[in-house]
Amino acid sequence: MTAYLLTRLGQAFIVFFIFLTMVFFLVQAQPGDFSSFYALDPNIPPESRAQIRASFGLDQPMWRQYLTYVGNVAQGDLGTSFQLRRPVWDVLMERLPRTFILFATAAVISFYLGFVLGKMIAWRRGQAIEYLTTISGVYLFTVFTPWFALVMMWFFSFKLGWFPIGKFISPQVWRGAEVEANSIFNLMLLTAAIASGILLAAYLVMLRRRVKRRGMLLTGMLSALVLASYLAWDMSGNGKFAWDILTHMALPVIVVTAISFAGTMLLTRNAMLETVREDYVLAARAKGLPDRVVRDRHAARNAMLPVVTSFVFSVAFALDGGIITETIFSWPGIGLTLLDSAGSSDLPMAVGAFVFTGVFALVAHFVADALYMVLDPRIRT
Amino acid sequence: MSGDALNVKNLSVVYRTEAGPVHPVTNVSFNLRPGESLGLVGESGCGKTTVAMALLRLLPDNGEIVSGSIDMGGVDIVELEGAELEDIRWRRISMVFQAAMNSLNPVHKVRDQIIEAIDAHETVPRAEAEERTRRLFDLVGLDEQLLERYPHEYSGGMRQRAVIAMALACNPEIVIADEPTTALDVIVQDRILKELQSIQDQKEMAMIYISHDVAVIAEVSDTIAVMYAGQFVEKGPSDVVFARPIHPYTDALLASVPSVRGERKELRFLAGEPPSLSDIPASCPFAPRCSRALPVCDAEIPPLIGDDTHWAACHNPVEAILS
Amino acid sequence: MRDNSAIESGLRPLEPLWRLRLRNTARRTREQWRLFARTRVGLIGLGVIAIFGLMAVAHPLLMRYVWDVSTYHPVIGFGFEETSHPAPPSGRHLLGTDPVGRDILSMLMFSARAEFTLGLVAAVVTVVIGTGVGALSAYFGGWVDTILMRVADIVIMMPTIALLVVLGSLWNLSFLTLALVIGGLSGFGATAVIIKSQALTIVVKPYIEASRGAGAGHLHVIMVHIVPNLLPIAFLYMMFTVTAAIFSEAVLSFFGILNVRMSWGIMIHTAQSGGYLLSGLDFWWLLFPAGLSITLLSGSFYLVGRALDQLVNPRLRSR
Ligand SMILES: Nc1ncnc2c1ncn2[C@@H]1O[C@H](COP(=O)(O)OP(=O)(O)OP(=O)(O)O)[C@@H](O)[C@H]1O
């Protein structure tokens, strides 16, 4: 079990290394070099160009530069942003949690929603509803994301006024605040992490103890936790700040969820259509199990495996969707950083954000692998 | 005929396909006494599994029982719906599937798969259910340790036994065993068949054995039904049928298994193919392949000859029937 | 299918092999079409694609015979008769005009052609690369396979838009380079993996061995025996590439990264930079025609791909 995970971890490192190499040569292959980007910066006199070149090691042979680059990345040194004049690493680390929470929330919700809907469509197949959901699912999946995000923003923020229009916080709420938005946000992350930890632990205990009606109990616990954190935040006096961030987050999460759940839904449906023909599903029906149990515990449980496997595809897709959504909503995460810096020729920042995106994808992939291992006993032993 | 464990009358099934309807089971009638074992034998594709599936009402989406009744202690299974049907399944009639290897779900422990069947029909405390699974495993000759394992950790023979144990979990009145041993080697096959027989004796349940292998059927069943092109062509007590088959098809089947009659005869294989199930002729379906065929065989539906215990549908029987 | 042609050529030795193959292909195509037509989802997709195809074809004709060039030109036209722009739909401008006075319908139709070209180029690149990589990987195995498949892993994992954004900041991305990059990504990534698994079932066939034994070179075996068998499945995955190409083009144009004069993405970009986006339905013609077109066309190729998928994987076929 650990051997499997270690192998996968090793592979992930190799893949990351190849990825880094590709990034390096990509940057090398572009016309001009790093220093030429400084030409855009009027503050730097031309005569110091050579000095800058040397300071970047650009006068060294290529293999040397390559080793330096890999070494630097390994130490968390991604260079300095031309624009922000801060280490790229620091900027990205500050923004990573925002992307993470957007992505993680959307991934969990869309996976759950897509899975539930997909299995229901497959179970009641051959009806008009199937065509309808397939077609609308596909178009939702391939919808022009920026347009969709804009329409959503117009409708929910502008027309209905439910959510603020983009950005991370509303300045008027934070005027005179003694706390930083980031520290509030980190506290919020902590709250969410603790709550999910408790829920997960409770779920595992219930599984062990074979508690019936787990769904109801979990829902109850979830409501209790939500209430508890609400009260805790309210009493700390920072409640309105947290609420402000939360409302800014809601619509981007909804948008990323909406564009990625359709993929999971269609995938689950296809996987279900294969598993419903398996003999163990027939056997489960023969055993006189209720329809819902046959569907969930037997057909859908196995259909989950290929869905988790193709999570790799979904990760790339959801990250793309995330970048677009962050940009439309001016949500200051990795995606917006990537697009901004690429647009303003801030090369270290753009490449750094890209490397982060790659690492993000790798980690998500690894988590999917681990999840697969938990779900499939054939791999575990 | 009350007192029967099962009474099937004029059962017909169709499969609707793109190429038109297929008739895998036509006008099948039989009864099963408590504790009796019925052997259902016939070539591959003649509709044996379909009969079994119809009894459990597990036909695929495109399959439908078009006529007939399946009476089980006064309840007509054909009429049941939803929860009533779920209640009958496994508790009163269970099944060992043809693809027994695949009828265990790979992602759940075998014990959980047995217990879920018990839980679906009875409210017993967990400890008692676990105790029962242990006894079941003892019964089929499996190590209790295996209960904690997943199906992929079992050998083929072990899985087969586990599936049999699962079929017995709710003490059903009838167990259908569809090719229970086909995928196993001869020695294991023999041992499992013996065990099944002794379990059947202990538990006093009725069994329906399905096989294309006459030798297997001969070993385990009291009564034998021969199926051809979706119809029962002959039925009777095993020893009688084996000694004096009425229908030429039964005769040909038996002739292909020398050991059944003890005498060494030249192996005779049937020439030709069974008829297409999409248009069953209104005459004897076996006529085109039959060595004893008469002109009437191609023209009329054969009459039932013999008596209630041993009968066949034939125009020109092998044995002269005294009636 | 192969056996069929062998039997037929045995029966009629005089007929040239290519004609037999052609006839076989025709028959198979008819059969496949029958199956395809039954997957209503695929037909819907095909219908939508056909509508856009008509638009693409009609645009040059309209420009030549119906529309006045100075008014309706998709890039430099200007609706003189309107008092202000963007103008709402009217008899003259069926879908209205954009903030700089260009006719929306003309822009829409003009761009459709570009999208098809883009999709086609990307798809062809995918087929060529994907088939090549898949065949090589399956045929040679060993380290060739290892390297190609690890590369595929990375490419699959890579968020395409992120990569294209970075590429766009390093190079000047034109329509053609975009098509090449997207085709390449798909060809080296998912398509290669799927085609390889198909190729693995072919390389073990006896005729490969026989052909090698008869002295055929690697290249000959791959080109004559393996590649033809991979093309159908490559065609299938080509559809998904078209979806990706149309989608990426639109996103990049929208972000102003792509160096093109006119496309559906540019249309939305223009509307956005003019500040008309949050006007909602007041200026719907700036946002909806282009946005819907992108969604519909890329989605339709996806639908067709799915329908073809059902033909290739009969287990999914609805009974
Ligand atoms: N879902 C279905 N749709 C259409 N035809 C079917 C379907 N299932 C089975 N058939 C056909 O019905 C006939 C009877 O099938 P069945 O499985 O009952 O045969 P069998 O006697 O059990 O054969 P075997 O010994 O090979 O298991 C076969 O000709 C088969 O091709």
Ligand SMILES: [Mg+2]
């Ligand atoms: Mg069968």
